Amino acid sequence: VGMLTPAYGAEMTIWTDFIFQAMFAATAATIVSGCVTGRIKLSSFMLFGVLLLAIAYPITGSWVWGGGWLAELGFYDFAGSTLVHGVGGIAGLACVLLLGARTGKFKDGKVFAIPAHNIPLATVGVFLLWVGWFGFNGGSVLSADPVGVSYVFVTTALAACAGALASMITTQLVMKTLDAPMALNGILAGLVGITAGADVISVSDAVLVGGVAGVLVVLSILMFDKLKIDDPVGAISVHGVCGIWGTLAVGMFTEASLWIQFIGVVAILSATFVFSLTVFGLIKAVLGVRVSPEVESDGLDISEHGNNAYPDFSPVKSSELGAYTA
Numbered sequence: 589v590g591m592l593t594p595a596y597g598a599e600m601t602i603w604t605d606f607i608f609q610a611m612f613a614a615t616a617a618t619i620v621s622g623c624v625t626g627r628i629k630l631s632s633f634m635l636f637g638v639l640l641l642a643i644a645y646p647i648t649g650s651w652v653w654g655g656g657w658l659a660e661l662g663f664y665d666f667a668g669s670t671l672v673h674g675v676g677g678i679a680g681l682a683c684v685l686l687l688g689a690r691t692g693k694f695k696d697g698k699v700f701a702i703p704a705h706n707i708p709l710a711t712v713g714v715f716l717l718w719v720g721w722f723g724f725n726g727g728s729v730l731s732a733d734p735v736g737v738s739y740v741f742v743t744t745a746l747a748a749c750a751g752a753l754a755s756m757i758t759t760q761l762v763m764k765t766l767d768a769p770m771a772l773n774g775i776l777a778g779l780v781g782i783t784a785g786a787d788v789i790s791v792s793d794a795v796l797v798g799g800v801a802g803v804l805v806v807l808s809i810l811m812f813d814k815l816k817i818d819d820p821v822g823a824i825s826v827h828g829v830c831g832i833w834g835t836l837a838v839g840m841f842t843e844a845s846l847w848i849q850f851i852g853v854v855a856i857l858s859a860t861f862v863f864s865l866t867v868f869g870l871i872k873a874v875l876g877v878r879v880s881p882e883v884e885s886d887g888l889d890i891s892e893h894g895n896n897a898y899p900d901f902s903p904v905k906s907s908e909l910g911a912y913t914a
Contacts, residue, residue: 615672
């Protein structure tokens with residue numbers, strides 16, 4: 589292909605597709621980073637991320653977007669509820685199982701909430717993600733068709749709103765209080781849920797898909813806490829659990845086969861989990877994956893990243909953490 593030759597057509601070139609797909613791949617790796625934050629060696633995480641994206645991600649992605657066997661079966665995942673988000677979530681789960689929980693998170697059968705250091709900054713980040721999702725889903729139309737792109741924008745926005753409201757209501761009912769991080773995760777849950785079918789699910793069903801995702805994410809986060817699986821930002825629940833839901837929802841609310849959607853989810857996530865468990869296990873055995881208790885207590889900024897992001901920040905002692913029953 590010549591440098592200036594459009595490989596696919598006037599609206600889509602091979603270079604456009606490459607950079608677009610590269611961002612999808614990078615997203616899968618960043619999901620894993622949220623699962624393992626606070627106690628992992630940067631070098632080990634970077635090595636795992638490279639291997640995940642160089643080997644596992646392209647293989648499972650080609651099964652659908654490369655015209656592979658799942659595509660031939662009729663499996664449908666418009667913008668990656670499973671192929672991107674589910675892959676990141678299940679890879680993160682494998683890593684967390686081998687990495688272990690943060691010090692002080694679980695003790696004497698109780699769960700200790702380790703508070704986030706900056707909720708306003710997290711809120712800004714989620715809204716940036718929400719805006720970026722219009723590119724994530726809208727760009728998956730793979731053209732500038734105004735009808736297709738605008739429809740995807742609407743289903744994406746409504747699912748996110750429904751996810752936020754549903755997570756807030758669920759949090760109030762289950763935890764007897766509102767919780768800002770849960771509400772933020774509800775937005776992301778709705779976005780992940782609609783991603784598989786944003787172009788084919790009806791507007792009203794998009795609200796339902798996002799709402800169910802908002803409920804699931806709260807229950808899932810509490811479930812993983814109860815199982816003593818430490819996921820600091822709820823990424824396994826947001827991307828893994830809600831990614832599965834969104835992919836299956838395509839089989840429930842469109843003409844796609846629910847059984848084929850189920851087969852695709854199991855195949856993609858099983859392959860990714862086995863790969864991640866094997867590769868991360870090898871890295872753990874050879875290089876180690878966890879920082880020392882001293883480094884974890886002081887924070888990873890200096891030892892792993894060479895800078896102090898918050899010079900005036902005082903580490904929270906385990907005795908100061910509030911416990912709750914998951």
